Every structure is written in structure tokens, then in C-alpha cells.
Amino acid sequence: MVVYSFYIFDRHAECIYKRRWLPRPTSTVGKSRSDTVSGAAPTGLGQTVRSTDDDSKLVFGTVFSLRNMVRKLGGEDDNFVSFTTSQYKLHYYETPTNTKFVMLTDLKSPSMRIALQQIYINLFVEYVVKNPLSPTEHPGGVGVNNELFEESLEQNLEVSSREQVHVRKGETAGSHRSGHIEAIIYKSGISKAQERHSCNRAHTAADSPVVKHTVLRAPACDGTFWREKKITGAQHRSQARQGHPYRLFM
Amino acid sequence: MPDNTRGVFSLIIINKAGGLIYQREFQSGLRNLSTNDYLVLAGTFHGVHAITRSITPKIPISQPAPSPATSSTGITAPAASGYSYPNPGVPVSGLDYLETDKFRMTCFQTLTGTKFLLFTDPLTGSVDTIIQKIYELYADYVMKNPFYQIEMPVRCEAFDRHLGAWLRGRT
Numbered sequence: 001m002v003v004y005s006f007y008i009f010d011r012h013a014e015c016i017y018k019r020r021w022l023p024r025p026t027s028t029v030g031k032s033r034s035d036t037v038s039g040a041a042p043t044g045l046g047q048t049v050r051s052t053d054d055d056s057k058l059v060f061g062t063v064f065s066l067r068n069m070v071r072k073l074g075g076e077d078d079n080f081v082s083f084t085t086s087q088y089k090l091h092y093y094e095t096p097t098n099t100k101f102v103m104l105t106d107l108k109s110p111s112m113r114i115a116l117q118q119i120y121i122n123l124f125v126e127y128v129v130k131n132p133l134s135p136t137e138h139p140g141g142v143g144v145n146n147e148l149f150e151e152s153l154e155q156n157l158e159v160s161s162r163e164q165v166h167v168r169k170g171e172t173a174g175s176h177r178s179g180h181i182e183a184i185i186y187k188s189g190i191s192k193a194q195e196r197h198s199c200n201r202a203h204t205a206a207d208s209p210v211v212k213h214t215v216l217r218a219p220a221c222d223g224t225f226w227r228e229k230k231i232t233g234a235q236h237r238s239q240a241r242q243g244h245p246y247r248l249f250m
Numbered sequence: 251m252p253d254n255t256r257g258v259f260s261l262i263i264i265n266k267a268g269g270l271i272y273q274r275e276f277q278s279g280l281r282n283l284s285t286n287d288y289l290v291l292a293g294t295f296h297g298v299h300a301i302t303r304s305i306t307p308k309i310p311i312s313q314p315a316p317s318p319a320t321s322s323t324g325i326t327a328p329a330a331s332g333y334s335y336p337n338p339g340v341p342v343s344g345l346d347y348l349e350t351d352k353f354r355m356t357c358f359q360t361l362t363g364t365k366f367l368l369f370t371d372p373l374t375g376s377v378d379t380i381i382q383k384i385y386e387l388y389a390d391y392v393m394k395n396p397f398y399q400i401e402m403p404v405r406c407e408a409f410d411r412h413l414g415a416w417l418r419g420r421t
């Protein structure tokens with residue numbers, strides 16, 4: 001299953017989060033990275049940025065019109081789940097508060113209604129709505145594009161397995177060789193698991209290319225203060241292998 | 251008798267300009283709309299169909315532009331025309347199937363741009379066969395009718411009769 005893009009629209013018809021994954025043209029899954037064009041990150045590609053911006057408006061217009069059409073025909077309690085063209089499939093989920101989650105995938109994907117619902121319940125509510133620093137409205141995506149939400153979204157959407165792992169230039173495995181790296185992982189906002197990884201141990205083949213080095217800002221469970229911890233890509237993956245509760249797909 | 255037409259709710263035919271030219275209900279299951287609402291629906295769908303075709307994801311082709319792959323921004327710059335569609339062998343189409351909780355809509359667009367919209371039960375199988383047969387009946391009894399004016403509402407008794415008979419007789 002390949003996910004092409006993902007959008008969140010709020011009740012004011014504004015796109016508060018958009019993200020596109022551009023898969024590589026060939027079907028082979030290799031080590032070569034694919035590009036991640038997120039709406040928040042400015043890129044040098046005028047064409048791509050413009051088309052994501054326009055795409056989100058077109059996507060909203062489409063789902064809005066179709067939703068109205070479906071309600072007119074099927075009754076007020078009917079809602080549309082997905083549509084298919086010859087090239088892609090669009091999945092739609094709307095929360096009771098009219099937040100709309102839209103995902104474009106390839107044709108082979110099963111119904112993503114549950115997955116979108118899980119993204120809403122487990123990620124959006126947990127990391128955006130429950131975030132004390134996040135505003136209630138999200139003009140221009142404020143509050144949605146926090147690291148925790150984006151990281152978890154990316155983890156959950158295992159977009160064509162390794163294809164979406166993006167390598168940051170200048171960061172190599174060597175920069176994390178010494179010392180201890182601590183990772184505090186919050187699961188469902190309730191329990192936390194503290195992992196200490198000694199990077200002096202022998203790197204396994206899967207762990208050796210440390211490609212991600214991000215700072216997670218998470219509210220502490222007692223809600224009193226914020227902690228900043230660093231987590232590496234290898235830890236992300238080992239966490240995923242151990243069956244992270246948010247993981248939806250293989 | 252109604253068991254034989256089980257699954258097919260209604261049929262709408264939209265001409266290539268987005269106007270409603272035929273609407274018939276075979277079985278209740280969807281809410282009844284006024285003629286005006288059906289006209290609006292046909293026009294809306296015509297526009298949405300075109301938009302769904304234009305938002306098809308474009309996959310950049312990396313082969314023609316290998317040099318910018320390692321640019322300082324770390325982002326591959328796709329060549330201006332260097333993209334392909336997810337299913338390169340298949341022509342890009344607009345909305346084909348729409349699924350909701352209560353019904354399933356299948357859209358078939360002919361080569362000349364006429365759209366057939368078939369509303370069925372979500373569990374009905376072989377919708378493509380049904381819609382092909384409807385197209386066949388349309389070609390036989392509407393397009394070959396010497397009194398039918400093209401792009402105008404379909405008022406052909408023979409088409410109505412054969413369509414109803416075939417859907418009733420379908421097992």
C-alpha cells in the first residue's frame with residue numbers, strides 16, 4: 001500500500017495540515033530515499049509547493065461536494081467513505097466536530113476508515129487537542145505541525161515500508177557513536193517507557209544507518225513541565241518492531 | 251419480483267456539458283429528490299469528476315534529473331515534465347466508484363463524454379456488467395432513434411421499456 005498524501009481540514013474549511021509523500025517511480029523498494037514535501041517546510045520547489053497548496057483546495061472542494069451529494073441522496077446519517085479513480089483512491093473520515101481527514105492512496109489499499117479514525121483518536125486528540133500549548137483553532141496549521149504529531153503520523157503510516165525514511169544531510173551514524181542517548185517514549189499519554197541505549201554496543205545491520213535525529217517535545221505525564229529528549233532513527237525503528245501501540249500497518 | 255432488481259437503485263445520464271438528460275429510479279432506497287435537485291446534482295458531479303481527475307498524484311521521475319538529487323537543499327528537483335502517474339498503463343480517469351455507508355455509485359464515462367451514474371446497493375456485484383449493458387441499450391434505443399436530438403433529454407419509450415425489462419430479468 002502506498003500513501004500519496006494526507007490532509008486535515010478544520011470546520012472552517014481551512015487546511016490545517018497537509019503532507020505529501022512522493023514515492024519513487026519504480027516499484028523497487030531500495031535504500032534510496034524518497035522526498036517528503038510537507039506543507040510546513042519551505043522548499044525550493046516553486047512548482048511542487050504551489051501544486052500542494054492548490055491540491056489541498058481542490059481536495060477540499062471535492063470531498064465537500066461529494067459529502068453534500070451523499071447526504072442529499074442517502075440521508076443525513078449517511079457519509080461517504082471513499083472514492084476510486086483509475087489511478088488513486090481517496091479515503092475520507094469526518095469527526096463529529098467536522099474535522100475532515102482525507103488520505104490519498106493507491107488502488108490496492110483496503111478501506112482506511114479505521115486507520116483515519118485511529119489517527120484522529122490516537123494522534124490528533126492526543127498530541128494536538130490535549131496539547132496545552134495548542135490553540136483551539138489552528139489557523140494556518142498552528143499547533144498541528146508539532147514534532148510529536150508528525151513523527152507519530154509518519155511512524156503509523158509506514159509508507160511503503162522504508163521509502164519515506166528521509167535522510168538528513170550531514171547527519172551520519174558517526175555523530176551518535178559516543179555516549180548514551182536517552183529516549184522517553186510516551187504511550188497513549190499514560191505510560192512511559194524509558195529506554196537507555198548504549199551506543200557503544202555493536203550496531204546491528206538494521207540499526208547502523210542512524211538516519212533520524214529529532215527532538216521530541218512531550219508534555220510530562222504529570223503535566224507540570226516539558227521535557228526535551230533526543231531520539232534516534234534506530235530507536236524509532238526498534239520501537240516500531242517491538243509493537244508500538246499506535247502502529248497500524250506493516 | 252422486486253427481488254430481481256435488488257441492488258440497483260437508480261440511473262442518471264449526464265451529457266458531456268454536465269446537463270441531466272435522463273433520470274430513473276428502479277427501486278426505492280435513496281431519498282427522493284426534486285427534478286431541480288437532480289439537475290444540481292448532475293452539474294455538481296460533472297465538476298467534481300473533472301477535479302478528481304486533476305488531483306491525480308504525480309510521481310516525479312528521478313531518472314532524467316539525477317544531478318539535482320544531491321543538491322544542497324536535499325530535495326530532488328523533478329524535471330518540469332518529469333512525472334508519471336501511479337498506473338502508467340491506464341488512462342487517467344475521474345471518479346469511477348464512490349462508496350458510502352448506504353449505497354455505491356458507479357460512474358461510467360463514454361468516449362464522447364457522456365456519463366452514466368448507477369446507484370446500487372453496496373453489496374451488489376458485477377456493476378460493470380450492468381453499466382455496459384445499459385450503455386448498449388442506450389446506443390441501440392437512444393442513439394439510433396431518428397427523433398432523438400443529441401444532448402437533449404432522453405424521451406425514448408423503447409429505451410425505458412427495454413431497460414426496465416432487462417433489469418427485472420437480470421438474475
